[in-house]
Amino acid sequence: MSNEEKSIRSMNHTSDHYKFTVMNNTQPAQGELSLLFSGEGKPVPGHANGPSVHNYYLVHTVISGRGRFELCGQRYTCTKGDTFIIFPDELFTYIADETEPWHYMWVAFKGHISEHLLLSLGFSPSHPIVRIDDIRPLTSLYRKIRATFELTPYPELADLEAGGLLRVFLKELGQNNVGKLAFHSLANVPDIERQINQAVRWLSYQYAQQISIEELARSLGYHRTHLSKMFKQVTGLSPMQFLLKVRMERAKELLSGQIHLSINQVAFSVGYTDALYFSKQFRKTFSCSPSEYRMLALGH
Incomplete structure (x- = not known):
């Protein structure tokens, strides 16, 4: 992998972020579920993303601070532990608080089972947020996903590992959203x-x-x-x-x-x-x- 490719995979945006790191999957598989990239950032006060749309699913977990998330005309104030999901082709905006800007981690994915899986876990454009009291398991998974793509000489193997971590990550989201699960409940x-x-x-x-x-x-x-x-x-x-x-x-x-x-x-x-x-x-x-x-x- 060239130095240029490595620099693309991990960047520092000093102009609008105190901290910004993103690692890309250079060999994402095509199929039912594919992890695209994962990152961590702490934007400056008032920093905004959108209004715009994506063609993939993007999950953010707030580590500290606060901000505002808007999707499908609904506005949500998010603080530590809140995890919000941006859905493909849905207009969104998210903005860091002016006095206590949030610090968050994110992961992006796509695949033909993504929509069905998220709906089964109780998430939809009208219900895009889950509150998580203990974010340590999730933050650990975010870091493991990024580490998977860092300086690996075998991107295809990294993609396999990242795919497994993504499924564990989604399981963790569902485990914190049990009241809304649409699976056939064994209970x-x-x-x-x-x-x-x-x-x-x-x-x-x-x-x-x-x-x-x-x-x-x-x-x-x-x-x-x-x-x-x-x-x-x-x-x-x-x-x-x-x-x-x-x-x-x-x-x-x-x-x-x-x-x-x-x-x-x-x-x-x-x-x-x-x-x-x-x-x-x-x-x-x-x-x-x-x-x-x-x-x-x-x-x-």
Whole structure:
């Protein structure tokens, strides 16, 4: 990286800021969520940004002092702990207080899941602010994000790390905005339904292992009979029927995939140590043998 590029990534604006540092992501990924840049500043009294619009999301957290933020015709006075979000294509203005100008940190990002994610976290142009009592976790994340981009010889790796930190950062915002979260709240889900959902995930992920429904029930704190009854009420299948369904659907994927696996290899991959028993289960489920299904699926 040239000295010119380094100077662009970290600048000091002495004319309108007592302090101004910004670090840019030189290799931002294109996709669902991409961090663009992060910075820290302490502007002079009365310093204003806007009125203008951005084509990305920009989050500011006030570290000290105060200022005014305006979005969608609404005006907010912000002090330490307030975090405000600028949304793309929404006219905004923010102005440092004349006597006690704010000190803030910021992060910018974009990506096709950004809007949905922020809405799920309870933020929108009409609700762009959250009050955070303990800002230390957030300020630590801001600094880690900037450090990620500082003097790195591998910008693609820095982008990966920054993307992970951005997700932790957004989680922290949501954790401080729990009253407005739009996620499906687990607090309103009965305990047994939560446990069944946990069992469904376990069976869906661990189908290749030798699974004992008895042990699964015990780990969730239920008798096998009770778990099976409740499992069927929620899913329409018993745990064993659900496990069989998961295994057979995965077997179909493997048999019709580009990598040619033997029937024995397919059987092991979906949790059967006996290829003959696997074949019997497959025929019982789909009315054809694994080999016959493969020929049909591949057009042979």
